[in-house]
């Protein structure tokens with residue numbers, strides 16, 4: 001927490017965060033489409049029921065009153081996969097990292113990654129993996145990641 005600049009805090013995504021602009025941050029990452037608050041909340045509830053599997057972390061910018069939350073400016077997800085391989089190993093998947101365009105370059109992205117990696121380690125993951133575009137490789141290398149493997153995809 002203290003690692004973030006003054007005026008920003010980390011916390012888990014809350015059921016009320018549709019109103020605080022969670023989707024606005026993701027919109028800088030990829031196409032979102034029209035999602036109503038009810039649809040967003042249904043997905044939130046589903047993730048919450050999968051106990052210990054989805055952790056969505058957000059960075060919130062404070063308002064003029066430091067106790068007031070102005071908007072979400074960053075988000076990132078850790079998906080915890082429980083495997084049979086590696087003696088029932090637990091592997092972390094980092095997904096949907098996004099820092100609001102006007103807040104990029106302030107070190108928030110690297111702090112998001114460090115926080116998700118710390119949580120992954122604490123819940124017992126032996127490693128975290130992620131897919132990214134070539135233009136973001138340098139960012140993830142700065143976050144301590146090494147390039148490995150080949151990404152494949154199959155659209156339906």
Ligand code: ACO
Nearest residue numbers: 029096097098099104105106107108109110135136138139
């Ligand atoms: N390529 C190379 N280096 C980079 C890049 C990049 N694309 N972006 C940041 N860096 C460097 C910075 O210069 C900084 O280096 P320094 O410590 O030497 O000064 C370091 O990485 C940390 O940068 P931050 O300020 O923490 O990065 P930022 O807060 O801007 O977040 C992010 C980076 C998440 C890629 C942001 O630009 C973003 O949200 N982009 C749009 C969405 C996106 O592409 N998300 C990643 C999708 S992949 C996934 O989710 C697994």
